[in-house]
Amino acid sequence: MTKERLVVIGNGMAGIRTVEELLARAPDRYAITVFGAEPHPNYNRIMLSPVLAGEKTFDQIVLNDRAWYEDHGITLHTGERVETVDRAARTVTAVSGRSVAYDTLLIATGSDPFILPVPGRDLPGVVGFRDLADVEAMLATAKPGAHAVVIGGGLLGLEAANGLRVHGMEVTVVHLMATLMERQLDEAAGWLLQRELEGRGIRVLTGATTEAILGSDGVRAVKLADGRELPADLVVMAVGIRPNTALGRAAGLTVNRGIVVDDGMVTSDPAVFAVGECVEHRGQTYGLVAPLWDMARVCADRLAGVAGSAYTGTVTATRLKVTGVEVFSAGTFSAEGTEDIVLRDAARGVYKRVVLKDDRVVGAVLYGDTADGSRFFQLMKDGEDVAAVRDSLIFGQGAGAGARDPFAAVAALPDTAEICGCNGVCKGTIVTAIREKGCASVDDVRTHTKASASCGTCTGLVESLLALTLGDGYVAETGAKPMCKCTHHTHDDVRRLIVARGLKSIPEVMQTLEWTTPEGCASCRPALNYYLLCAWPGEYADDGQSRFVNERVHANIQKDGTFSVVPRMWGGLTNPRELRAIADVADKFAIPTIKVTGGQRIDLLGAKKEDLPAIWADLNAAGMVSGHAYGKALRTVKTCVGSEWCRFGTQASMAMGVKLEQMTWGTWTPHKFKMAVSGCPRNCAEATIKDLGVIAVDSGWEIHVGGNGGIKVRVTDLLCKVETEEELLEYTGAFLQLYREEARYLERTAPWIERVGIDHVRDRLFDAASRKSLHARFLHSQVFMQDDPWAERAAAAVDAHEFRPLANLTRYAAAAE
Amino acid sequence: MNAINAPSWIAVGRVADIPARGARVVRAPGGDIAVFRTGTDEVFALRDRCPHGAGPLSNGIVHGRSVTCPLHGMVFDLESGRTAGPDACTATSVPVRVVDGVIQIANPAFAEAAGA
Numbered sequence: 001m002t003k004e005r006l007v008v009i010g011n012g013m014a015g016i017r018t019v020e021e022l023l024a025r026a027p028d029r030y031a032i033t034v035f036g037a038e039p040h041p042n043y044n045r046i047m048l049s050p051v052l053a054g055e056k057t058f059d060q061i062v063l064n065d066r067a068w069y070e071d072h073g074i075t076l077h078t079g080e081r082v083e084t085v086d087r088a089a090r091t092v093t094a095v096s097g098r099s100v101a102y103d104t105l106l107i108a109t110g111s112d113p114f115i116l117p118v119p120g121r122d123l124p125g126v127v128g129f130r131d132l133a134d135v136e137a138m139l140a141t142a143k144p145g146a147h148a149v150v151i152g153g154g155l156l157g158l159e160a161a162n163g164l165r166v167h168g169m170e171v172t173v174v175h176l177m178a179t180l181m182e183r184q185l186d187e188a189a190g191w192l193l194q195r196e197l198e199g200r201g202i203r204v205l206t207g208a209t210t211e212a213i214l215g216s217d218g219v220r221a222v223k224l225a226d227g228r229e230l231p232a233d234l235v236v237m238a239v240g241i242r243p244n245t246a247l248g249r250a251a252g253l254t255v256n257r258g259i260v261v262d263d264g265m266v267t268s269d270p271a272v273f274a275v276g277e278c279v280e281h282r283g284q285t286y287g288l289v290a291p292l293w294d295m296a297r298v299c300a301d302r303l304a305g306v307a308g309s310a311y312t313g314t315v316t317a318t319r320l321k322v323t324g325v326e327v328f329s330a331g332t333f334s335a336e337g338t339e340d341i342v343l344r345d346a347a348r349g350v351y352k353r354v355v356l357k358d359d360r361v362v363g364a365v366l367y368g369d370t371a372d373g374s375r376f377f378q379l380m381k382d383g384e385d386v387a388a389v390r391d392s393l394i395f396g397q398g399a400g401a402g403a404r405d406p407f408a409a410v411a412a413l414p415d416t417a418e419i420c421g422c423n424g425v426c427k428g429t430i431v432t433a434i435r436e437k438g439c440a441s442v443d444d445v446r447t448h449t450k451a452s453a454s455c456g457t458c459t460g461l462v463e464s465l466l467a468l469t470l471g472d473g474y475v476a477e478t479g480a481k482p483m484c485k486c487t488h489h490t491h492d493d494v495r496r497l498i499v500a501r502g503l504k505s506i507p508e509v510m511q512t513l514e515w516t517t518p519e520g521c522a523s524c525r526p527a528l529n530y531y532l533l534c535a536w537p538g539e540y541a542d543d544g545q546s547r548f549v550n551e552r553v554h555a556n557i558q559k560d561g562t563f564s565v566v567p568r569m570w571g572g573l574t575n576p577r578e579l580r581a582i583a584d585v586a587d588k589f590a591i592p593t594i595k596v597t598g599g600q601r602i603d604l605l606g607a608k609k610e611d612l613p614a615i616w617a618d619l620n621a622a623g624m625v626s627g628h629a630y631g632k633a634l635r636t637v638k639t640c641v642g643s644e645w646c647r648f649g650t651q652a653s654m655a656m657g658v659k660l661e662q663m664t665w666g667t668w669t670p671h672k673f674k675m676a677v678s679g680c681p682r683n684c685a686e687a688t689i690k691d692l693g694v695i696a697v698d699s700g701w702e703i704h705v706g707g708n709g710g711i712k713v714r715v716t717d718l719l720c721k722v723e724t725e726e727e728l729l730e731y732t733g734a735f736l737q738l739y740r741e742e743a744r745y746l747e748r749t750a751p752w753i754e755r756v757g758i759d760h761v762r763d764r765l766f767d768a769a770s771r772k773s774l775h776a777r778f779l780h781s782q783v784f785m786q787d788d789p790w791a792e793r794a795a796a797a798v799d800a801h802e803f804r805p806l807a808n809l810t811r812y813a814a815a816a817e
Numbered sequence: 818m819n820a821i822n823a824p825s826w827i828a829v830g831r832v833a834d835i836p837a838r839g840a841r842v843v844r845a846p847g848g849d850i851a852v853f854r855t856g857t858d859e860v861f862a863l864r865d866r867c868p869h870g871a872g873p874l875s876n877g878i879v880h881g882r883s884v885t886c887p888l889h890g891m892v893f894d895l896e897s898g899r900t901a902g903p904d905a906c907t908a909t910s911v912p913v914r915v916v917d918g919v920i921q922i923a924n925p926a927f928a929e930a931a932g933a
Contacts, residue, residue, distance in 0.1 A: 519838065519856045522878040522885035522892070545838040549876035549887045557887050561873040806841035806852055806920075807829035 003031040006303065007092055007102035009082045009247065011036025013045055014276025014292040015108030016064060021300030023072055029304065032074045033100050035092070037081035038131055041065050045131070046289050046422060049156075049321045052135050052163030055500040059770055065763060085251035087269055104271055104303065107248055107259060111241040111277035111287065116151065120213030126235045129160045141234040144168030149222045149232040151210050153180040155320060157238035158197065162322045164234070165202050166500060172203040172230050174210055174222065176239075184318045184329035188344075189351055189367040196325055196349075241287050243278045258285045263310035265299040275299045281311060288316045293424030317377045317421065319370065328373035331355065331363030331380050338362060343394045352394055359387040374461065378417045410464040419465070420451035420458045430462060434469040442466065443755075484523040486515050491744040495531050504536055506543055520546075527745035530632065533668055534740050537781035544799060550630035553802050554789045555612055558605065563612060565604040566629035567619050568665065571639045571657030571677070572600030581622030585615055599636030599674060601627055610803050616790035625788040628665065632746070634736075635674045637661040638686070642679025642696065651696030653679030656725065660694070663729055664736060666785035667778070670743040670752075673736065688716045691749040692735060694728065697721070701728050705735055705761065706753035714750040717758040719765065734771040737778035738764050826914065826921040832860060833918065840875040840884070843922065850911050851875035852920060853895050855882060860920055861895035862911035869906055 006022075008015045011034050019032060036042075040062075047061040069076040080094040085105065093099040113128030115121050127137045138160070141148070146169050150161045153175030165171045173180075179190030180197075194204050209225035213235055222230045243258035254260040254268035258280030265273050265281075275295040277287055286292070291314035301309030317330035332338075333355045343352040348368060354376060355363035360383050364376035379386060386393055413419075415428030433439045433448040445451055445462050452459045466474045482488050489497070494513065503509045506528050510520060520528065525546035532540045544552045555563035567582070582602055586594055593605040607615055616626075628635060637660050640646065642653030657677040664675070676685040677694040687693025689709040693716050695702045700723035704716035719735070722728050738761065743752040753761060765771045792798040829843050835854040842865055843850040849865035851874045859882070865875045872888035882895045891900050898908035912923035 517881060519880050521880050521883075522890070525878060525880060545836055545879065548878065553876075557873075557876060559870070559888065561871070561876070801834065801836060801839075801841060805844050805849075806834060808844040809827060809829070810844050810846055 004029060004103040005101060006030035006032045006104050006106065007100055008032065008034045008106045008108060009085075009092060010106075010108030010110060010276070010278075011038065011042050011076070011078065012108060012110050012276065013042070013063070013289065014110065014296060015106060016042040017292060017296040018106060018108065018275050018299045018303075019074065020064075021296050022303050025300055025304035025306070027072075030104070032072075033102075034069070034074055034076050035080050035082045035094055035100075036076070036078045038133070039079040040132060041069070041076070041078065043132065044422070046321070048129070048132065048135050049159035049163055051132075052129075052138060052160065053166045053322075053500050054163075055496050058132060059764065059767075065767075082247060085247060085272075087251055087272070090271065102271075104273065106299070106303075107267070107272065107274040107278060108276045109244040109247055109278045112244050113237055114240040114242050115237050116210060116239055118210055118212050120215060120219070121237075123213055123215045123219045123235075124217070125215070125219035125233065126213060126237060129156050129236055129238050130241070138164060138234060138236065139167070142167035142169050145170065146233040147231045148172070148234040148236065149174060149230050150236045150238055151222070152236075152238035152240070153177070153204065153206065154183065154238065154240070155181060155318060157236070158193075159321055160236045160238055161197065161202050162200070162325075164236075165200055166502070168502070169234070170203075171201075172205060173197070174208045174224065174230070175204065175206045176209060178206050180204065180206070181320070181327075181329075184365075185327065185367075186333050186353060186365050188353070189327065189329075189365045192349065192351055192367050193320075193325065193327060241277065243280065243285055245278060248274065248278065256280050256283075263298070263312065264302045265295055265311060266302070273299050273303070282313060284313060286314065286316070288318065290314055290316055290418075290421060290424055315377075315381050317373065319373070319421065326366070326368055326370040328364070328366040328370035330373070330377045331361070333363040333365055341390070341394045354394055356386070356390075359385050359390070361386060374417060374419065374458075375413065378413060382414070410461060411468055419461050420449075420453075422458075423450040423453060425449045425451040427465065430465050431469050434466060440466070440470065440474070483527060484521055486510075486517040486520050486524050487513060488516075489513055491527065494528070495535070498531055498535050504532065504540060506532065506546060522548075526551075530668060530670065530745050534781070537777075538784045544802075551632070552799070553609065553612065554616075554626055554630060554793065555607065555609075556630045560606075561609075562606045563609055564629070565607050565612070565615055565619075566597065566601045566627035567624035568627040568661075569601050569624075570661050571637050571654050573639075573654060573658065574602075578622055578624055581619060581624065585618050588618070589615055597629070597636075598638075599629075600638045601629065601636060603629070610805070613794045613797075613800075613803055617794035620788070620791050620794055625665075626790040632669055632671050633673065634661075634664045634667045634669065635672050637664075638674070638676040638690070640677075640679050640684035642677075646679060648682060649679035649696070650698050651679050651701070653677040653685065653694075653696055656694065656696075656701075656728070657685075659725070659729065660732055663733065663779075663782070666787070667736065667740070667782060668785070669736070669740055670745050671748045673739070673749070675732075689713065690716065691739075692732060694732075699723060703728065703731050703735075706749045706758065708748055708750035710748070712750070714754075717753065719758070719762065730771060730775045731765060733778040734765050734774035735761070737774040737781075740778070740781075741774075825924050827924055828919050828921050830920055831918050832858060832915060832920060835860075835920075838879040840877070840879060842873075842875045849873070849875070850922065851884075852913065852922070853879055853884060855879060855895070859895075860913055860915050862913040862922055863893065863895065863898050864909040864911065867891060867893065867906075867908055869900075874908060 042064040044061040044063050050056040080096050082092050082094050084093045091099050091101045113130045127134045148164045148169045148171045150157045150173045153173050161171045161173050179187050180193050211225045212223045214221040219232050219235050222232050245255045245259050248259035249255045259274045259278050261274050261279045261281050265275050267274050276292050294314045298309045298311040320327040338355050338357045341354045350368035353365045361379040413427050417427045419427050429449050430451050437448050439445045442462050446453045452462045483491050529543050529546040550556050589611050591604045595603045597603050637657040639654045639657035643649035673691045675692045676687040676690045678685040678687045679696045687695050688704055689707040693704040702721050703719045705719045707716035708714045835841050838856045840851045840853045851863050851865040853861045865873050867886045869891050870888050872886040874884055876887040877884040883892050885892050893900055893908050898910045914921050
């Protein structure tokens with residue numbers, strides 16, 4: 001039986017969500033073809049703001065990568081805008097000339113930014129804020145000190161303004177109305193928001209009308225109706241969106257503001273469905289994400305042959321995605337016959353307003369503390385009578401009963417309550433996933449339900465649900481814990497914010513992120529030092545006083561306060577000259593113990609601290625450099641003798657080990673990093689318990705990652721097989737950089753991979769562009785790292801204070817006797 | 818008072834010779850002394866041997882008015898030498914003062930005799 005042909009025009013959130021819902025209902029019914037005008041796979045459009053602000057990468061907002069389309073047998077044509085629909089012949093034709101026939105057509109063309117019809121609107125430098133191309137255009141212009149004018153002080157405009165400000169631009173928001181986000185916020189909240197943004201250095205002009213955009217080759221300034229001219233290198237038009245109906249109109253479908261659909265998401269042609277921001281349903285058009293999910297469900301039901309499923313409209317709520325600004329809004333706050341309950345706490349910057357009508361919640365505006373947003377929204381959607389709880393309503397769930405129980409609010413929510421607004425996941429779905437699918441962590445829940453997978457603001461709610469459902473069986477994840485007692489931020493948050501806010505020193509991080517101790521502790525200081533070093537290569541000045549003694553003095557402290565010294569032996573190879581120098585050093589400095597290490601190096605134990613520079617000088621003179629056996633750093637590359645000597649060897653593992661070590665030595669990593677290269681699958685170098693292990697096979701090299709021979713032995717995962725040396729080096733650099741950028745401080749690769757999943761690593765490394773970019777960042781960081789720290793201290797007397805006593809008072813011993 | 822001829826305070830160096838949030842060692846008759854400089858330029862001195870595992874405190878990370886021992890991570894108060902928590906112990910303090918940017922410690926021989 002041949003499958004019915006479903007063609008989807010639009011590779012965005014609405015279209016692909018419908019396909020996902022359809023696959024869940026009738027996986028084999030349709031042969032599906034998707035056309036996308038953008039060159040990318042399906043991504044989370046509402047997360048463009050964090051991408052602009054540098055808080056997320058594009059990779060992190062991809063919803064379905066190309067492999068997903070392949071896995072589901074979907075034909076994907078990206079970068080191909082559909083130009084015509086022939087409803088009589090039932091074909092669509094793309095700009096490329098490609099023509100595809102359909103039995104059923106789904107239009108999900110979304111919306112376009114509304115561009116004000118002012119002179120100069122077509123000048124280069126005028127962009128909307130709608131897709132990745134817009135973000136890229138903004139980032140290309142975003143230089144510290146350059147001027148940006150954002151026209152429109154609504155949700156999108158403010159997120160754009162914040163993102164550009166984060167990049168150091170001088171940003172002015174031009175807003176027609178008297179207060180910001182006037183459709184979602186009342187005057188008080190709008191003012192608080194304006195004050196917050198002004199505090200961040202964003203200039204806000206309200207009641208301002210744009211008259212023209214000035215410039216010749218490109219935008220130069222924005223002219224307001226009152227005659228003021230605002231200098232501008234970039235103009236972002238964010239005054240609104242309008243449904244993209246051009247295709248529907250050209251195809252002869254009924255179109256008003258949007259493509260008109262009935263409750264089954266069917267257009268005026270029964271063979272053509274439409275969903276998302278391009279549609280008009282019961283006279284309404286939508287510009288938020290929640291309605292898309294509702295439409296996608298109904299549309300999928302209908303496509304799968306479930307009759308009777310009907311879309312009846314969506315009540316929407318809004319959250320602003322600007323880090324550090326908590327704004328929630330839902331429903332109405334200016335209707336007739338309503339009453340207000342208001343709470344203000346100026347010291348905390350909190351403003352809450354709940355709007356009631358006939359004892360039912362009809363609207364809510366929350367600023368500064370949005371924890372109760374979901375609850376008010378649910379009360380509003382349910383139309384519940386709140387007369388009985390009216391007295392304490394504004395204080396949140398459990399108020400008045402002593403300390404607030406964080407679980408009470410979540411426990412009280414009905415199963416239909418929406419937990420994840422981005423992905424439209426309700427409480428019941430999550431609880432079912434925990435009970436029936438055995439989800440035991442936030443990540444499990446994310447994988448199964450997508451809850452908290454997008455903006456992440458509902459992570460706390462998901463954790464509460466896990467705790468409630470599993471009781472004592474739930475062990476809160478370390479990831480959600482603060483870095484240390486000096487802060488409430490997690491490791492991941494701190495790393496993200498260092499990059500997003502351009503924090504470049506430890507004091508700046510502590511000030512901006514509100515550390516609760518004046519200068520941190522022995523736990524957070526080394527972590528911050530590493531995160532800054534990784535984020536700003538060549539720019540951040542390493543803070544020795546924030547390093548553990550081993551990394552400060554480049555040797556390993558022993559139980560008696562002496563140190564051990566391990567010179568580097570590339571790939572575990574040495575020669576008579578090096579061995580003589582080591583023997584001479586051992587004699588000269590009375591080294592009590594010499595030991596061969598597990599990483600194929602020679603360890604000189606029991607060296608006195610003040611002797612270290614002289615020891616290093618002697619080792620340097622024989623051509624040896626620091627082995628970094630003391631650091632959270634690239635330690636060793638262990639090798640077997642390989643095809644150079646071994647009867648069984650298939651590749652030159654020693655030479656490859658040396659190459660790998662020469663590329664990677666000197667790098668600082670979240671925890672120690674060990675490698676090995678085996679010349680054949682007999683694996684004499686024990687590569688499968690290394691952070692990165694290479695095993696030679698006849699046709700090339702296998703790369704294994706995430707192994708560990710420590711307390712908890714973990715065998716590596718096979719990452720992939722490569723054929724050439726260049727590929728091997730590129731994968732190694734990229735893997736190291738991914739680990740450097742994403743793992744938490746003191747997290748080895750094994751627990752890191754257990755946490756994020758090997759598939760995540762594969763996703764980042766198998767995409768050629770992503771891999772090359774990681775590798776390039778690694779090589780860039782190495783430019784500043786491959787100076788021998790021993791030579792600096794031995795010859796150039798760096799940090800001499802570390803090795804010399806401040807004073808010697810032993811002569812007073814005589815006087816005392 | 819057999820140390821009567823030796824000065825009671827001995828200059829060991831300048832505050833600027835110690836990095837902020839760092840420490841240096843002074844060799845002394847009764848054993849090494851760790852001299853600490855905090856982020857706010859306060860100066861303290863402890864015997865460079867933690868009472869828990871003989872850890873050289875001069876190698877620890879200095880934060881606020883505390884130092885974390887490099888061997889097992891115990892946190893010592895720089896002024897009192899005490900640790901907090903269940904296995905509390907006390908490192909030996911050495912009297913120290915700063916005069917015109919010069920660090921002086923109490924005559925170590927005297928301090929040792931007094932501490933004994």
